[in-house]
Amino acid sequence: MKKVFVLSRNIVSPLGNTAKENMEALCAGKTAVTVHNDAARSPVPFCAALMDPAFFQQAPAAFTPFEALTVASMEDAIRQAEIDPSDPDTAWILSTTKGNIGQLEQQPVTRALKNEVALTVSAQKLSAHFGFVNRPVIVSHACISGTLAIITARRMLEAGKYKTVVVAGADLITRFILSGFQSFHAVSDVLCKPFDADRNGINLGEAAATVVLSTQPPAAANPIVISGGGVSNDANHISGPSRTGEELFMAIDRAMKEAGTDAAAIDFISAHGTATVYNDDMESRAINLAGLQSVPVNSLKGYYGHTLGAAGLLETVIGIESLSNQVIIPTMGFETPGTVEPIHVCSKLTKTPAHAFLKTASGFGGCNAAIVVQKTQD
Template sequence: MKKLYLLDDAIISPLGFSTEENIKAIREGRSGLKRQQKPEITENSFYAGIIDESPLNDDFKAIGNPKKYTKLEKMMLLAVQQVLNKNPNLNLAETALVVTTTKGNINLLKDPGNFPEIRIKLSELGKVIADFFGFAQTPIIVSNACISGGLGLAVARRLGSIGKIKNAFVVGGDLVSDFVVSGFNSFQALSQEACKPFSNDRNGISLGEAAAAMLVSIDKPESSGNIALIGDATVNDANHISGPSRTGEGLYQSIQKALKETSISAAEIDFLSAHGTATIYNDEMESIAFHRSALQDTPLHSLKGYYGHTLGASALIESIITKHSMLKNYLYSSKNFGELGVSKSLNIIQQNEEKEINYGLKTASGFGGCNLALVLKKE
């Protein structure tokens, strides 16, 4: 298959309303997670990264009427607009739109406001984005649990490889809705502290909301430094609707298939961006899969301590941060990590450091047994 080049991007999150602001916050060790209260759902407080809608509306006024769009739509539209500002000559009639999310506008179930019932459909979310900017092609919706954001990149690459598209926008987003909070609370998976991926004192997930957009292309750009997606694979472990495989089989196979496609070995991977949700079973499963893949010595981090789990946006945001890490040859620490709390040894990044990164690996896993591996190369 062809390479997919990762071009301009934007992140809208509690850490800032641009990729640059987000990277600056991560470099400085700042987290977007704050203590939250939802007494109607749980008597216990929990940590989550939630975007203040007031400054979001202030920024959105520059491109549209905030009252006409949901919070999630505004986040996603702002992300796309930032990328378009850097590419004013892009022909949207020839550019595909890939929208990745797990739940979309599901908050409208509780409070529809003045929005019509159809607005809750994922297809309608894609249509809102397409109509706002004038994308000519029907949006492609990718909703495969928490691998959705990264899977959107893989879908764009595969469509490009068979000549269906040349350029695409991959746009991801999700909210910390009452639906999502109540769901994770029912699993007793919400941490009452900021989450601690791979640590022995981890006790659950922190949720987050964010949106991201990335322009991608099959054509190599003329810039001197580029990051390309050169291998991808997704394997479902078919273990349980919400519990990952105890052997890490699906993630292991995803990694092996992605590496085989690129004809490189695990030893050549310079950096690994893990899923790292800080739940007991997810982190353990990942450690087993990484160990089986001979990646136990590869520098690794999870970004969940900065963002929380942003669901359908997470793998896209983490791919964006991986891209910039590779371009800058800079590794960011895995926030809130203490003492290793999984059965297999891992090389967790505990402080920011400079390192030559030629090959990166991004992995993700999610409900329903889905797993994803993306291999990135610097050119």
């Protein structure tokens, strides 16, 4: 089986415009989550991590805000990887949940506008901008989109269809998106508290993230590989997660078997950790079913909020930075253990030898995904 290497990575978020800047901000304990009074998005104050409006004011007029954010992340990752997007052996995947949906809030809704907000239109526009010759792949699968996009890229590469795949994900927080979560009474009006006894809901966030994956190893020593991936579905409820955690465990188990690893080899878990009561409980059950209850777990939602289609990618990038820097980021907002099954939540910045981590994700419709990411040994 072919190895799938990480050639480069990027994050563009309120905390920085590169993966390095974002990692430094997390190590310094900075969060982008704060209370906003924005009547255009919500009639009441809300707690979220939003991009500086100046970022979009400086963007080329040809791009919508969503597209501009995605382009900024892709440009940095492609530059780092030194790849040619026009190479027939190079493909790209766009991960997002809502794309340009915010455009429908900014102007009169016409048939032309409805066509313009289609994800295919954005994907084709970005393809033309970068010069990709292969048809883009779009992954829009609720909150597992970013993680599933990585799994999809890995499978494309292993099948020999391409030698390199650029995976980019982004989402913006619009009135439509925010009101949807508010209707579930799932949004916390203060900084979220993943896995905490007093957790009461999520914060949302805006960001873009990109990884460039390839079957061609990078020049750097001890390269990072995506060694396994698994997907499952609860078949339980459109918005409520499994009460047993068995289905997320199935995805974890498949990812670990593909990676040829076991619980003892996992140094930390980058969890979905939304800070909602049921999601965090479900994850704690799945982690215990996998025999990983003693492994350090973190959630990054207290730094970035839930970045939707970017979340799985962004959190994977931070996990890769953690492997590179031999440090585990603490779970912002966590104080008192409060999940139905005990897990080892990382609560302080931890320096430790780390060679592999597990990334999990879950979303509406009962979808689950997991990947194993490892540092190779020379």
